[in-house]
Each structure stands twice: as structure tokens, then as C-alpha cells.
Amino acid sequence: MWWKRTLSSSYRCYLGRRRSGAKIWRCLTRATCSAPALPAGRITALQALDVWKRHFVENGVTEPEQSSQYIIAHLLGAKTIESVEQQRLAALLSKEETQQVWRLCSKRLSRMPVQFIIEEWDFRDLTLKMRPPVFIPRPETEELVELVLTDLQKHPGSGVAPPTCLEVGCGSGAISLSLLKSLPQLEAFALERSQDAVDLSQENASRLGLQDRLKVYHMDVIKDAEKMPGLFSSISVLVSNPPYLFSEDMATLEPEITRFEDRAALDGGEDGLNVIRQILTLAPDVLSNRGRVYLEVDPRHPALIHRWVEDNVEELRFVETRQDVSGKPRFCILQKEESHKAPEVDED
Known part of the structure; x- marks a missing residue:
């Protein structure tokens, strides 16, 4: 997630690919939202991506897809979701991995920048x-x-x-x-x-x-x-x-x-x-x-x-x-x- 100074009186934040271009965040000030319930059974990384993308959209978190992608890619040991093998994305996450996804994505709901969430x-x-x-x-x-x-x-x-x-x-x-x-x-x-x-x-x-x-x-x-x-x-x-x-x-x-x-x-x-x-x-x-x-x-x-x-x-x-x-x-x-x-x- 890149944050970028604009030329207007505001100081807006940008989210883009790591090592590439940037897109604007029109961030909304709102109360911290609650996370979706943990799934009852095991789910894949692709399913987790979809759950959190939709939840970010519903709660006004902009760049919802990229936010979820960077966080989940990080948990899978990669920098971008594109660099994760499709087989790994389609595999079931362990219970511990799912809990990690929920814990880190919940931080994004509080408007914590992705850089601070993944700590790099x-x-x-x-x-x-x-x-x-x-x-x-x-x-x-x-x-x-x-x-x-x-x-x-x-x-x-x-x-x-x-x-x-x-x-x-x-x-x-x-x-x-x-x-x-x-x-x-x-x-x-x-x-x-x-x-x-x-x-x-x-x-x-x-x-x-x-x-x-x-x-x-x-x-x-x-x-x-x-x-x-x-x-x-x-x-x-x-x-x-x-x-x-x-x-x-x-x-x-x-x-x-x-x-x-x-x-x-x-x-x-x-x-x-x-x-x-x-x-x-x-x-x-x-x-x-x-x-x-x-x-x-x-x-x-x-x-x-x-x-x-x-x-x-x-x-x-x-x-x-x-x-x-x-x-x-x-x-x-x-x-x-x-x-x-x-x-x-x-x-x-």
C-alpha cells in the first residue's frame, strides 16, 4: 500500500503494487467495524480473499481487493498474490492460517495501513x-x-x-x-x-x-x-x-x-x-x-x-x-x- 502526497490541501494515501504504480485511496472516517465470523470449516486462500474483499467493500474500506491480497500473500510467504502458486491458493488453509488471516485483516478494518499490518x-x-x-x-x-x-x-x-x-x-x-x-x-x-x-x-x-x-x-x-x-x-x-x-x-x-x-x-x-x-x-x-x-x-x-x-x-x-x-x-x-x-x- 503506497501512500502519496497530492497537490491539493489534503494528504491522501495511495495503494498500489509493491514496486509499481499507485492508486488513490479516498478513505472514509468511520467507526471500527467488526470482522466476519470465522468459518466453521476449513477454507482456501482464494475463499478467504473473497470473504475479506466483500467485507472491506461492505464497510467502506477502499482498495478492498488489494488490501486483502497483500495481507494474505504475506501470510503465504509472498509479496504479491500473483507470485503465489495457484495450487497453494486453491489449497485449504490450516486452522492457524485462517485465524491469522482474520486477525490481520481485522486490523485493516481499523484503517491501519497495510505496511504496518504486514510490518514491512x-x-x-x-x-x-x-x-x-x-x-x-x-x-x-x-x-x-x-x-x-x-x-x-x-x-x-x-x-x-x-x-x-x-x-x-x-x-x-x-x-x-x-x-x-x-x-x-x-x-x-x-x-x-x-x-x-x-x-x-x-x-x-x-x-x-x-x-x-x-x-x-x-x-x-x-x-x-x-x-x-x-x-x-x-x-x-x-x-x-x-x-x-x-x-x-x-x-x-x-x-x-x-x-x-x-x-x-x-x-x-x-x-x-x-x-x-x-x-x-x-x-x-x-x-x-x-x-x-x-x-x-x-x-x-x-x-x-x-x-x-x-x-x-x-x-x-x-x-x-x-x-x-x-x-x-x-x-x-x-x-x-x-x-x-x-x-x-x-x-x-
């Missing part, structure tokens, strides 16, 4: 552990990783030292771990205000064998700002998918989000720029000369960020805005430049 999801070429309340990475963030990878591969650095990446707000570790997997020479650091997310990032790094190349700090980029220049310097890339929703839009969030994900990972303040401004203020202190900042933002933000940086951060240059796959301005790229401001003269 794919991000690019990685399979990451997922659990609430840690933010679920969206499809646009895969595009953000691609932007960073493309630039790092074109400009790998001086050759004297390996390139380094600093991620602000790492969540499950998706961005940093994906970059590390694709660039063996890269070293990464990550900041995260939530202890739950720190723990999950470290767990994912260990599962992928990348724990020696990723150091995760339990820090708040706003509250602990004064500590950052002492910890990080000459960073090649600063990347972030920060909280960027306008506070007024938080009331429009769907129950899948409000009930299970960390709201602080979404709310960017009145104009959605609270954390973004802090990142951009600190960037010159931690980046190497010509080091870059890559941000995922609301489509209303690029022009605001461009003007704000010109007025407030002399050593940063706004390079460009990139569009996401739907053609919306989604990513901002900035670069540190040497300051040309004349030094102040002490006249005493």
Missing part, C-alpha cells in the same frame, strides 16, 4: 521494516533518492575523501539506506527527533548490513541546532523529506495517517516551512563548498524557498526545482557557494 514494505530495491508511528515513505521520496544518486554519480567528489550524506528526519531510514546500497563509497549520517524512528532506522540498517556506514543521531534539528556544526562538516549532500504540510491542512488528513503515523513528521507549521527554514539556515555550516541540499516539498514551496534563501542565506544558491512523476514542482536543489561578502573592519 519495499522502497526502491530495499525491503524495510515498518511499524507505527514511524512515517511511511511515499513514492515521491524514491524520486528524491534518484535525484541525489544521479548528481553524486556525475560528481563523485574530490577522490581524496569519500562523499558524505546527512539526512534530516530519517524516519525508517529509507533515504539514507537506499543511497548507501547504491553507492558503496558513500558514508551517511542521519538526524531524527523520534526515538521510535531512530530505533527503526538502526534496525533496518542492521538487517541490510549497512550499520557500519550509517550513524543515526537522536536529535531535533530545531532544538539541537547549535550542536550540528560541531558534529558535521564538509558534508557533500544534505537531503531531507521534512515535515512540510501547512498546519491548516492537518485537519484534512485521512484516518490511516492520523491514527497511526507521527503527526510531527507531517506538520511544517503555518506555511509548512518551519523545519525547512532551519535546515537551510544550518546548511552552510555543515556542507562542503559546492555541497548540495535536496528537499522534498509542497508544490507551493519552491518559489517561497527561492525568495527566502535569497534574502536570508547568503552562502546558499537556489539551483533548480524538479517536478515529480505527476508533473508537480516537488523537489528543490540548492548549493553552497563561497561568500563574497566583504569582511567587517574593526575601526577601533
Whole structure:
């Protein structure tokens, strides 16, 4: 189940194939529904799929077929129902398997995202552990990783030292771990205000064998700002998918989000720029000369960020805005430049 940011004031969730396209969820806020009764006798996986698809439909759970397919495929040891042999689907489930299906599908009735129900999801070429309340990475963030990878591969650095990446707000570790997997020479650091997310990032790094190349700090980029220049310097890339929703839009969030994900990972303040401004203020202190900042933002933000940086951060240059796959301005790229401001003269 993919969750995806849209360009309207709402923050909708999308369900699609793992590693493929996405479809919109128009989720309904309603009371938790009761599960259908357990069958008296044994049933097949195909029959269980049909029972739960119909029950999801009856209770307003959108993408009912895919919801049941992902959950049952997971219980059968697969990622998609298409990868399960027909013979296995037509075979009778054991009593224990049927009880597992009912237990997990019942969670979906409460609007729990499939990622949290099956406790994992794919991000690019990685399979990451997922659990609430840690933010679920969206499809646009895969595009953000691609932007960073493309630039790092074109400009790998001086050759004297390996390139380094600093991620602000790492969540499950998706961005940093994906970059590390694709660039063996890269070293990464990550900041995260939530202890739950720190723990999950470290767990994912260990599962992928990348724990020696990723150091995760339990820090708040706003509250602990004064500590950052002492910890990080000459960073090649600063990347972030920060909280960027306008506070007024938080009331429009769907129950899948409000009930299970960390709201602080979404709310960017009145104009959605609270954390973004802090990142951009600190960037010159931690980046190497010509080091870059890559941000995922609301489509209303690029022009605001461009003007704000010109007025407030002399050593940063706004390079460009990139569009996401739907053609919306989604990513901002900035670069540190040497300051040309004349030094102040002490006249005493």
C-alpha cells in the first residue's frame, strides 16, 4: 500500500503494487467495524480473499481487493498474490492460517495501513521494516533518492575523501539506506527527533548490513541546532523529506495517517516551512563548498524557498526545482557557494 502526497490541501494515501504504480485511496472516517465470523470449516486462500474483499467493500474500506491480497500473500510467504502458486491458493488453509488471516485483516478494518499490518514494505530495491508511528515513505521520496544518486554519480567528489550524506528526519531510514546500497563509497549520517524512528532506522540498517556506514543521531534539528556544526562538516549532500504540510491542512488528513503515523513528521507549521527554514539556515555550516541540499516539498514551496534563501542565506544558491512523476514542482536543489561578502573592519 503506497501512500502519496497530492497537490491539493489534503494528504491522501495511495495503494498500489509493491514496486509499481499507485492508486488513490479516498478513505472514509468511520467507526471500527467488526470482522466476519470465522468459518466453521476449513477454507482456501482464494475463499478467504473473497470473504475479506466483500467485507472491506461492505464497510467502506477502499482498495478492498488489494488490501486483502497483500495481507494474505504475506501470510503465504509472498509479496504479491500473483507470485503465489495457484495450487497453494486453491489449497485449504490450516486452522492457524485462517485465524491469522482474520486477525490481520481485522486490523485493516481499523484503517491501519497495510505496511504496518504486514510490518514491512519495499522502497526502491530495499525491503524495510515498518511499524507505527514511524512515517511511511511515499513514492515521491524514491524520486528524491534518484535525484541525489544521479548528481553524486556525475560528481563523485574530490577522490581524496569519500562523499558524505546527512539526512534530516530519517524516519525508517529509507533515504539514507537506499543511497548507501547504491553507492558503496558513500558514508551517511542521519538526524531524527523520534526515538521510535531512530530505533527503526538502526534496525533496518542492521538487517541490510549497512550499520557500519550509517550513524543515526537522536536529535531535533530545531532544538539541537547549535550542536550540528560541531558534529558535521564538509558534508557533500544534505537531503531531507521534512515535515512540510501547512498546519491548516492537518485537519484534512485521512484516518490511516492520523491514527497511526507521527503527526510531527507531517506538520511544517503555518506555511509548512518551519523545519525547512532551519535546515537551510544550518546548511552552510555543515556542507562542503559546492555541497548540495535536496528537499522534498509542497508544490507551493519552491518559489517561497527561492525568495527566502535569497534574502536570508547568503552562502546558499537556489539551483533548480524538479517536478515529480505527476508533473508537480516537488523537489528543490540548492548549493553552497563561497561568500563574497566583504569582511567587517574593526575601526577601533
